[in-house]
Amino acid sequence: MIQTALREIRRGTAEIIDEARIEILLKNYFEKGQTYTVKAGFDPTAPDLHLGHTVLLQKLAAFQKFGAHIQFLIGDFTAQIGDPTGKSETRKKLLPAQIEENAQSYKSQVFKILDPEKTTVVFNSEWINPLGAAGMLELTTTYNVARMLERDDFDKRHKAGISISISEFLYPLLQGYDSVHLKSDIEIGGTDQKFNLLMGRHLQRVYEIGKEQAVLMMPILEGLDGVQKMSKSLGNYIAVADAPNEMFGKILSISDTLMWRYYELLSALSLDEIEALKIGVENGSLHPKKVKEALALEITERFHSRDAAVNAQAEFERVHAQSEIPTEMDEFSIEGAVWIAKALVDCALSPSTSQARREIKQGSVKIDQIKLSDEQYQLEVGEYILQVGKRKFARLKVTQ
RNA sequence: GGUGAGAUACUCAAGUGGCCAACGAGGGCAGACUGUAAAUCUGCUGAUUUUUAUCUUCGAAGGUUCGAAUCCUUCUCUCACCA
Numbered sequence: 378m379i380q381t382a383l384r385e386i387r388r389g390t391a392e393i394i395d396e397a398r399i400e401i402l403l404k405n406y407f408e409k410g411q412t413y414t415v416k417a418g419f420d421p422t423a424p425d426l427h428l429g430h431t432v433l434l435q436k437l438a439a440f441q442k443f444g445a446h447i448q449f450l451i452g453d454f455t456a457q458i459g460d461p462t463g464k465s466e467t468r469k470k471l472l473p474a475q476i477e478e479n480a481q482s483y484k485s486q487v488f489k490i491l492d493p494e495k496t497t498v499v500f501n502s503e504w505i506n507p508l509g510a511a512g513m514l515e516l517t518t519t520y521n522v523a524r525m526l527e528r529d530d531f532d533k534r535h536k537a538g539i540s541i542s543i544s545e546f547l548y549p550l551l552q553g554y555d556s557v558h559l560k561s562d563i564e565i566g567g568t569d570q571k572f573n574l575l576m577g578r579h580l581q582r583v584y585e586i587g588k589e590q591a592v593l594m595m596p597i598l599e600g601l602d603g604v605q606k607m608s609k610s611l612g613n614y615i616a617v618a619d620a621p622n623e624m625f626g627k628i629l630s631i632s633d634t635l636m637w638r639y640y641e642l643l644s645a646l647s648l649d650e651i652e653a654l655k656i657g658v659e660n661g662s663l664h665p666k667k668v669k670e671a672l673a674l675e676i677t678e679r680f681h682s683r684d685a686a687v688n689a690q691a692e693f694e695r696v697h698a699q700s701e702i703p704t705e706m707d708e709f710s711i712e713g714a715v716w717i718a719k720a721l722v723d724c725a726l727s728p729s730t731s732q733a734r735r736e737i738k739q740g741s742v743k744i745d746q747i748k749l750s751d752e753q754y755q756l757e758v759g760e761y762i763l764q765v766g767k768r769k770f771a772r773l774k775v776t777q
Numbered sequence: 778g779g780u781g782a783g784a785u786a787c788u789c790a791a792g793u794g795g796c797c798a799a800c801g802a803g804g805g806c807a808g809a810c811u812g813u814a815a816a817u818c819u820g821c822u823g824a825u826u827u828u829u830a831u832c833u834u835c836g837a838a839g840g841u842u843c844g845a846a847u848c849c850u851u852c853u854c855u856c857a858c859c860a
Binding site for chain 2: 716718
């Protein structure tokens with residue numbers, strides 16, 4: 378039992394520090410019913426969550442199955458400093474109103490994954506504000522500059538002569554102090570958080586709270602391209618708020634290799650179930666596409682509903698397998714006969730008429746399912762279904 | 778503060794007076810093949826209904842020239858070494 382739980386906990390992790398401690402916590406839970414706390418901190422800087430963020434949530438949900446109570450920490454105080462992790466320059470400060478708004482957005486999203494009964498949402502300003510100047514000063518005596526500069530990103534910036542604000546030195550200290558205040562048993566975070574996570578252990582020792590948190594680090598989820606990390610700025614992300622059809626389609630478009638990665642980090646299936654799928658694909662009894670569809674269904678259902686997911690699948694089948702048109706698409710209306718390239722731009726199917734002409738030349742434009750080759754084509758009054766490539770559709774009404 | 782090097786399209790990167798809307802690679806888009814997978818092959822990848830054309834673009838602003846990404850001046854920023 379403990380071993381099964383431990384396997385699930387270990388699943389997909391990049392690194393675990395003090396695994397023995399986790400094992401003891403699990404043992405106490407299974408034998409004596411004792412619960413323990415798992416802390417995870419979130420910067421309320423990014424209101425739109427994508428699947429990359431949910432990797433951590435998924436792990437927290439796994440912990441909840443094995444007796445953990447989650448301390449879902451929203452770093453409203455620390456957000457005022459800005460986490461220096463991975464940044465090459467000092468971050469801009471966030472306004473309190475923005476922080477509040479982002480925090481609310483987080484709360485509404487995370488309970489799609491976490492069990493609210495076993496979760497406490499906390500804000501670190503609650504205990505950092507009362508700390509005051511004296512407490513803050515005390516905190517700073519626990520660490521020194523040389524060790525702070527050992528940290529990779531600080532080191533690079535320091536050597537390159539790029540400014541590091543003193544307040545940024547406080548960030549890891551405060552994050553660590555959160556663990557002191559919350560008396561966390563375990564803290565989880567991304568691999569890039571290692572330094573900050575270890576600070577929690579350090580400070581728990583210094584402040585003598587009688588335990589040192591175990592640390593569990595999750596890898597960064599790759600985006601749709603399978604190479605770079607999932608991020609909004611790279612455009613390779615699946616947002617938690619994506620419409621069901623879009624979400625389903627995006628998941629189905631990932632590569633087979635990446636699919637297993639997503640299974641490992643995002644699926645709620647157990648390791649044994651995933652292993653069974655893998656074997657099925659390898660011996661040919663399962664088609665990889667079916668397996669990917671199952672994943673797409675699971676994830677779409679998680680953020681929407683069973684019905685929405687099933688519909689998305691049916692829709693996908695219609696549009697792509699049978700190359701029919703989707704049931705729903707954006708509708709546009711234009712007055713008077715219009716040049717096709719212009720119409721494509723107006724329907725947001727092409728970014729420019731030049732691009733539209735190229736697309737026509739390459740045979741990717743279809744009107745009512747018929748390929749168009751004449752780039753001078755004029756659309757007369759009537760209703761048309763325009764298509765560019767395989768996935769962009771629009772319904773256009775040309776009026777007098 | 779001193780000296781030197783550099784800034785070219787989404788990214789890297791060639792181009793040192795006209796053949797430059799700018800080589801090449803990556804990325805992206807599209808077509809073929811497929812399972813909207815991967816791999817592979819092909820085309821496209823500043824804008825514009827003048828499309829074997831026109832306009833705008835090579836850090837910014839001026840200047841030289843019939844003609845400038847390329848030469849000159851000033852400015853802004855980045856990097857390296859020294860202090």
